[in-house]
Amino acid sequence: MIEYAVIFGFVCLTLALALNLWRLLxxxxxxxxxxxxxxxxxxxxxxxxxxxxxxxSDTFFEAALLLAMVGFIGTVAYCKFMLRGDIIE
Structure with missing residues (x-):
């Protein structure tokens, strides 16, 4: 049963990524x-x-945590750059 849930999750995430790419472009x-x-x-x-x-595998969860931290810092830096024109004052 978990296999079907994972496949459904992959399909939903693929659709979400495609829609996000459309919004990005x-x-x-x-x-x-x-x-x-x-x-x-x-x-x-x-x-x-x-x-x-x-x-x-537990390794993927650690990788997800690292990507979450890097993604948050990247978003904050990009927003700060758009608002002020520089990142480091």
């Missing part, structure tokens, strides 16, 4: 593109977690 403003990129990072984290569940 067609976003009317830079804010929409930032949100789409951040959502793509979240979907990538979910994909890594699903791979970890499918393969029953």
């Amino acid at each position: 067609k976003g009317p403003s830079i804010g929409d593109r930032i949100v789409a990129l951040d959502t793509m990072v979240i979907n990538a984290i979910a994909t890594i977690v699903l791979i970890g569940i499918a393969q029953a």
Whole structure:
């Protein structure tokens, strides 16, 4: 039963990534593109977690945690760059 849930999760995440990519390319403003990129990072984290569940490996969960930290810092830095024009003051 868990195999069907993992496959359904992969299908949903593939659809979500495709829609996020569309928003990233067609976003009317830079804010929409930032949100789409951040959502793509979240979907990538979910994909890594699903791979970890499918393969029953703990290593993927650690990789997902690292990607979450890097994604958060990247989003904050990109927003700060868009607002102020520089990242480090």
